[in-house]
Amino acid sequence: xxxxxxxxxxxxxxxxxxxxxxxxxxxxxxxxxxxxxxxxxxxxxxxxxxxxxxxxxxxxxxxxxxxxxxxxxxxxxxxxxxxxxxxxxxxxxxxxxxxxxxxxxxxxxxxxxxxxxxxxxxxxxxxxxxxxxxxxxxxxxxxxxxxxxxxxxxxxxxxxxxxxxxxxxxxxxxxxxxxxxxxxxxxxxxxxxxxxxxxxxxxxxxxxxxxxxxxxxxxxxxxxxxxxxxxxxxxxxxxxxxxxxxxxxxxxxxxxxxxxxxxxxxxxxxxxxxxxxxxxxxxxxxxxxxxxxxxxxxxxxxxxxxxxxxxxxxxxx
Amino acid sequence: xxxxxxxxxxxxxxxxxxxxxxxxxxxxxxxxxxxxxxxxxxxxxxxxxxxxxxxxxxxxxxxxxxxxxxxxxxxxxxxxxxxxxxxxxxxxxxxxxxxxxxxxxxxxxxxxxxxxxxxxxxxxxxxxxxxxxxxxxxxxxxxxxxxxxxxxxxxxxxxxxxxxxxxxxxxxxxxxxxxxxxxxxxxxxxxxxxxxxxxxxxxxxxxxxxxxxxxxxxxxxxxxxxxxxxxxxxxxxxxxxxxxxxxxxxxxxxxxxxxxxxxxxxxxxxxxxxxxxxxxxxxxxxxxxxxxxxxxxxxxxxxxxxxxxxxxxxxxx
Numbered sequence: 125x126x127x128x129x130x131x132x133x134x135x136x137x138x139x140x141x142x143x144x145x146x147x148x149x150x151x152x153x154x155x156x157x158x159x160x161x162x163x164x165x166x167x168x169x170x171x172x173x174x175x176x177x178x179x180x181x182x183x184x185x186x187x188x189x190x191x192x193x194x195x196x197x198x199x200x201x202x203x204x205x206x207x208x209x210x211x212x213x214x215x216x217x218x219x220x221x222x223x224x225x226x227x228x229x230x231x232x233x234x235x236x237x238x239x240x241x242x243x244x245x246x247x248x249x250x251x252x253x254x255x256x257x258x259x260x261x262x263x264x265x266x267x268x269x270x271x272x273x274x275x276x277x278x279x280x281x282x283x284x285x286x287x288x289x290x291x292x293x294x295x296x297x298x299x300x301x302x303x304x305x306x307x308x309x310x311x312x313x314x315x316x317x318x319x320x321x322x323x324x325x326x327x328x329x330x331x332x333x334x335x336x337x338x339x340x341x342x343x344x345x346x347x348x349x350x351x352x353x354x355x356x357x358x359x360x361x362x363x364x365x366x367x368x369x370x371x372x373x374x375x376x377x378x379x380x381x382x383x384x385x386x387x388x389x390x391x392x393x394x395x396x397x398x399x400x401x402x403x404x405x406x407x408x409x410x411x412x413x414x415x416x417x418x419x420x421x422x423x424x425x426x427x428x429x430x431x432x433x434x435x436x437x438x439x440x441x
Numbered sequence: 442x443x444x445x446x447x448x449x450x451x452x453x454x455x456x457x458x459x460x461x462x463x464x465x466x467x468x469x470x471x472x473x474x475x476x477x478x479x480x481x482x483x484x485x486x487x488x489x490x491x492x493x494x495x496x497x498x499x500x501x502x503x504x505x506x507x508x509x510x511x512x513x514x515x516x517x518x519x520x521x522x523x524x525x526x527x528x529x530x531x532x533x534x535x536x537x538x539x540x541x542x543x544x545x546x547x548x549x550x551x552x553x554x555x556x557x558x559x560x561x562x563x564x565x566x567x568x569x570x571x572x573x574x575x576x577x578x579x580x581x582x583x584x585x586x587x588x589x590x591x592x593x594x595x596x597x598x599x600x601x602x603x604x605x606x607x608x609x610x611x612x613x614x615x616x617x618x619x620x621x622x623x624x625x626x627x628x629x630x631x632x633x634x635x636x637x638x639x640x641x642x643x644x645x646x647x648x649x650x651x652x653x654x655x656x657x658x659x660x661x662x663x664x665x666x667x668x669x670x671x672x673x674x675x676x677x678x679x680x681x682x683x684x685x686x687x688x689x690x691x692x693x694x695x696x697x698x699x700x701x702x703x704x705x706x707x708x709x710x711x712x713x714x715x716x717x718x719x720x721x722x723x724x725x726x727x728x729x730x731x732x733x734x735x736x737x738x739x740x741x742x743x744x745x746x747x748x749x750x751x752x753x754x755x756x757x758x
Contacts, residue, residue, distance in 0.1 A: 164539045164542070197512045197514070197533050198533065201532070201536035202539070204536075215512065215532040215535075219522055220518075222481045223481070223519070
């Protein structure tokens, strides 16, 4: 069994590829919920939705998030009456938010809600929120602190980031299935998806015990770099790495994950940086890593599984 | 100034006609909220919405409720995932529910929410919920008690009605503007729209002091019969009247409102019943009363205003 740690679009894409290679009982995907927020009195979990949509095949392949064939009549009506239109909610997508909100209001856990939504969407693989507790990513910027969606959507990632904190991480426990997966004897490897390390993976690792578990893992852990050729495939990873004085390259990714991973998958365009990563005690697999097609996703997923299967655990030590 | 008491479709239609005849400061429309309910964690006020849509011109003229050019992609997605699809929520219509829910969650009163929504929709006339408290119409049937929407939408009015109660009416006070309107010296008349007397008007009158105010009114009150030719123009009024052993005719409407109105507007098809109504001490105006077009609505509204203006108040006594 493999456990993937995932954020939104990059996570959803690789998760979809992994799901083509591994049966439902051989893959669990632990998803960031630090981006979750309450908007218009609805509980919205953007990364969980993105991953579920990719796994269900309902996803919009071009946009990366949301549903294919989506319509925006709700948003148009909301905009017309002067309602808050900065966060896009598709008409079909709303069904998920409304059902989730309703179930959470009845005190169903986010894990159980997610399980129910997966069944509703025909997703067989296990999608798990990182925690059932409330954990919120706060972005510290030169314009002040702001919740993640404020930074990411409303301000379009323009403020200069000075740091990140994960509000509630002190009290947050891993979701039951995440915790069970950590100690599952069937676990063969951990795969960190090409999601933003700071915004999508760090929140998962900020939960009580998660980082320690990964540091002391007895199964291999590999990551797929979200940085290719010095640029983020999607999102503000490169911008934030730069603003925080990090190395905006696969080497910066390797430095960030040092101690947490045994291997890093980097794109062929970054092949020359292999020695620098290996010098950090991290094994490297070089392969085309930009997922444009279903074939790309399946091929990369198979390669990552193979890489994780052959690498010795704790090789970083 | 005139005050209209209104339910949904019949109320919305006459309100729209009245709004063509009276300036915004000369008309207030008090609307039934006994049908309001929480569905999918959203606060839904069907009659308020219907009246607001009619006054804004956004209404669907054919269907009578909801918005013109509505789309149903949310419902289709909800249905696909097995969500509760018995209550139809249009994509555009959702904007209103979401904004209302959000505002109520912030402890804004329903009056203030409705005022804000009217502004957003460009409605200049005053639309007032009957109360800011929670009052719920309960339908007693041979199948047991059920909330209004359960009876009306889910069960399509099929259960046999044995009675109606208005849960919360003991504690409910009239909304501030309704209360102010009752004692406003500028008030010249009260118009009861052709809404269901039992399901739409009785809830309004069940609120503390409302029935007593209407009984002791010092301005004329007139009603427009929702029964024409022994049938309800829309909805289950005739069916319920029959099930409760009432006279299913304009005479039954007159008997129901006896003491509460000075005049009743009946359709020309019911002209022969005029003496029976007059025998109850209620003046009668006979005119085509089925509102199919904008011209119908304006003509009927003008006629009703004229009737109310000329009739002496308390002529029932």
